[in-house]
Amino acid sequence: MVLDEKVVIDARGIHYTPLNELIRQAVEDGATEIVLKNVLGQRFIADALKADVCIEIYGVPGGDLGMFMSGPVCIVHGNCEHAPGNTMDDGKIIIHGSTGDAAAHSMRGGKIFVRDYIGYRGGIHMKEYDQKKPILVIGKSAHSFLGEYMAGGLIILLGIDQKGPYFERGIGSGIHGGRIVIRGTVDDRYLGVGARKMELNENMLCEIHSLVKEFCNYFNIDDKPLMDNDYTVIGPSSSRPFAGKYTWE
């Protein structure tokens, strides 16, 4: 077994099944760093991979990057398609670009940092349990239905380089757990059903600042302008906001 080995894989024209086999083989052989070059549309990269490994991805990985993944760090130099971090368990995905719809779909642990934009329904159905708390940090902006049906975890939207306050509809639509933090003010009409604004307390601000620092560190962004308390916190309107929706007690 060779330790601390860096493995380079040219993914050009390789289907995702053999590509994932190559990744798993490299991990088995003791690689701690894997570089994937010329990635174009291959889905399911690093899915269900349990390892202490850093995977650098050059190109555009296909949908469901890091699904069920537990432990690895994926650094993407390019954009992602739909649902990176789908039901991810642990580890990190750092995206130097944007993603498609449903980023961090059903995520249950670990962290995702997106430098630019995410599509619709970012963080849909994120959940937390005990020590497992998934984090999604977005640099620029997100389309509608951010944190839809969210059950736990934390989404932070920084609005870097955006003109004016956030204005996409349905924030936290159907939310029943977790928090959505948006930089600046948010008009009430953009809140989804079951979502309400909450007080920003000291603990929360500490957590936000720590994650902002981590975000800025990855993307080489000055964190100073973001280290104030100009954040809006959004959460569920009650612990069981939809208790009476289908049944009556």
Add this chain to the structure above:
Amino acid sequence: MDGSAIKDALSLMDERGSGEGAGYVAYGIYPDFPDCYALHVFFDNIVEPKSKVDDLLSKWGVIVHQEEIPTYEQPRLKRQHIPWRYFFKPNKDLMVGSLTPEEDIIIKTVMGINSGINGALVFSSGKNMGVFKAAGWPEDVANFYRIDSYKGYIWLAHNRYPTNTPGWWGGAHPFNLLDWSVVHNGEITSYGTNRQYVESNGYKCTMSTDTEVVAYLFDLLGRKHELPENFIVKALAPHFWDEIDSMQPRERELNRAIRLTYGPAMMNGPFGIVVARSDGIVGFTDRIKLRPLVVGDDGDRLYISSEEAAIRTVDPDIENIYMPKAGEPVIGRVVI
């Protein structure tokens, strides 16, 4: 450009299909017959159904040329029909009282053949353009028709995963009528209402699947009612009422009028759609964005796709790539 890069881009998304339908449409492929309507027909055999089609066309105009569409056997593709093409000139004197006699003759004959002649299905009926489709994987269908031998200035391509209607040659996308071609990802759950609306306006749905209504809606609203593309999209994927209520008065009146006038044309359900005509393309999704749509713009060329990777297959270094807002049209015009 020829179809080879389109084939590669579509094949990259094989995961999105099931091998039961793929197709291509290209504009500008028949420069030798620019004034003829190119009718692409699936025949079950070339005896009874074909003689009936020949008779019908000869009644309504002149068949300038006809031939079997050249195809090349593919091991994974089962031949179910014989693709044939006619280059047809309608006799406009026969459609008395119409402002658009040629188009009306084409619609009448296409609908007449598809609903009245067993074993014949017209799946493409525009000028200087043509649809090529079959039940198979994108690369097999492309190779079956040698799509790389056609040179077009607009291309649409589609890979089908039939869910609630059968996978067959006629059900593959693109769907076409006259100049309009449509590719669609999703389901149109308002199909019943939309179908009633187009059928009450003289169209007949014969492809056993939802997407064909989009082609007829575009023909009705775009050609007959002369709405521009952005108004058609406002009719098919209208703003929410609460958004309309918060608009400035002029804009509010316009959106309200379109939504009320074209209520039965409104499409519900998840969809990402691209429609082409000889002078451009328009892409849009449903208002709550239940299907993906990515746009790439390199100045001279506009790409619209379900996945960025497919765009980068054709143009690896494209810089301006973005996701349009749900329900907002992305319009590309042909500049000569």
